[in-house]
Amino acid sequence: MNFLLNKALSVVSVLALVVSFSSAEARPGNPVCPTGQTITSTLSTGSTWSMCWEARDKEGIVLSNIRYAAPGQALRRVMGEMSLSQIQRNYDDGSPVRFLVTSSGLGGNNFIRLTSSECSGGQLRNSGGKPVLCQSQKDAGIIYKRGTSAGVSGVDLSLLSASQIGEYSYTVEWLFKENGTIQPKVGLSGSLDKTGTNASFGWPIQQNGEVGIGFVDNYFWRMDFDLGSNSSNDVIEQITSSLNADRTKRSKSISTITSETGRNFSPEVKRFWRVRDGSETNGFAPISYELVMLNYDHQTTGSNNEVWMNKDIYLTKYNACERFAADNSVANGCGWGVNSYTNGEAINSGDVVLWNRISYHHLPRDEDDNVIGMRWNTFKLLPRDWHAVNPL
Ligand SMILES: [Ca+2]
Numbered sequence: 361m362n363f364l365l366n367k368a369l370s371v372v373s374v375l376a377l378v379v380s381f382s383s384a385e386a387r388p389g390n391p392v393c394p395t396g397q398t399i400t401s402t403l404s405t406g407s408t409w410s411m412c413w414e415a416r417d418k419e420g421i422v423l424s425n426i427r428y429a430a431p432g433q434a435l436r437r438v439m440g441e442m443s444l445s446q447i448q449r450n451y452d453d454g455s456p457v458r459f460l461v462t463s464s465g466l467g468g469n470n471f472i473r474l475t476s477s478e479c480s481g482g483q484l485r486n487s488g489g490k491p492v493l494c495q496s497q498k499d500a501g502i503i504y505k506r507g508t509s510a511g512v513s514g515v516d517l518s519l520l521s522a523s524q525i526g527e528y529s530y531t532v533e534w535l536f537k538e539n540g541t542i543q544p545k546v547g548l549s550g551s552l553d554k555t556g557t558n559a560s561f562g563w564p565i566q567q568n569g570e571v572g573i574g575f576v577d578n579y580f581w582r583m584d585f586d587l588g589s590n591s592s593n594d595v596i597e598q599i600t601s602s603l604n605a606d607r608t609k610r611s612k613s614i615s616t617i618t619s620e621t622g623r624n625f626s627p628e629v630k631r632f633w634r635v636r637d638g639s640e641t642n643g644f645a646p647i648s649y650e651l652v653m654l655n656y657d658h659q660t661t662g663s664n665n666e667v668w669m670n671k672d673i674y675l676t677k678y679n680a681c682e683r684f685a686a687d688n689s690v691a692n693g694c695g696w697g698v699n700s701y702t703n704g705e706a707i708n709s710g711d712v713v714l715w716n717r718i719s720y721h722h723l724p725r726d727e728d729d730n731v732i733g734m735r736w737n738t739f740k741l742l743p744r745d746w747h748a749v750n751p752l
């Protein structure tokens with residue numbers, strides 16, 4: 361009787377949440393997606409991905425309740441919600457900073473209508489009657505190979521959308537791999553929107569001396585990891601592998617991050633971070649996901665003394681109003697961006713959000729005249745001890 365009453369109350373409270381928050385702020389707590397917003401895909405080895413998708417005016421495509429199952433295993437939640445939460449544009453000539461996600465938005469009218477030929481073999485998903493998302497499977501090549509036996513190959517689940525913001529286009533593609541890896545990518549294309557005459561700030565692209573002005577795009581990804589069945593017991597660890605004084609050995613150390621902070625990657629000590637569950641295991645070790653930096657050769661702190669640009673990642677306690685990494689609405693007492701979200705709250709065994717920034721400096725080439733070939737920027741989320749053996 362108590363159980364039934366509790367269930368009834370929890371259903372009522374879920375309904376109340378759905379009613380009381382706008383869709384942009386709703387916390388996915390219920391694994392049932394709104395009608396038509398479910399994505400499930402079984403890959404060639406038998407791995408399965410399941411999630412909800414939503415088209416928002418600002419962030420474009422937002423994914424929630426992302427769950428993964430290795431072949432023959434049960435679905436386990438990885439992420440509560442994931443979004444491209446800001447694109448910050450800084451021009452090399454010192455022109456004013458732009459926040460493209462909040463000032464223009466990747467969604468709404470800025471979504472580019474996708475055609476069936478752009479989604480060959482896949483399925484187009486509509487928002488407001490417009491095809492904005494292509495769900496498909498793509499050849500991912502060899503997953504592993506050993507000795508002379510045939511290698512094992514697989515496919516990726518690909519979710520792709522494209523947006524036009526002024527002269528530039530941004531293509532966002534999420535890859536979900538057989539082994540549980542998530543790889544979000546942003547592709548810059550379109551046309552240069554700023555030209556000048558001073559080659560110090562760019563690159564000549566016309567015989568008359570016209571210069572394409574360089575710029576840095578910073579892609580901020582917001583990842584509300586919610587590992588396993590409990591979203592409030594996740595732990596962040598920092599792992600380093602440091603050379604000893606005579607540079608003959610490399611020693612690993614692990615530290616738990618107990619309160620909100622911003623951190624920087626370090627190739628020298630191989631510093632990285634993982635989110636691990638506080639209780640669930642693979643039967644032996646705690647399940648976790650690690651952040652794998654890629655394209656770090658372009659990472660930069662940016663101009664204008666922007667303090668939030670001094671860190672690569674931020675780790676914060678979940679707060680529904682903390683939606684954009686920068687230029688967030690400060691109505692209702694919410695912070696402006698990641699630096700203000702990072703205000704000392706405890707995150708040890710809690711509901712954590714990981715913010716990752718990837719910089720890309722575009723120094724124009726003559727080939728950008730008059731369309732820029734796609735430039736991709738990406739990183740990976742890699743399972744660490746999600747399985748006790750290679751699940752494939
Ligand atoms: Ca030219």
Ligand SMILES: [Ca+2]
Nearest residue numbers: 587588590637
């Ligand atoms: Ca958890």
Ligand SMILES: [Ca+2]
Nearest residue numbers: 701702703705
């Ligand atoms: Ca905080």
Ligand SMILES: [Ca+2]
Nearest residue numbers: 584585711712
């Ligand atoms: Ca979380």
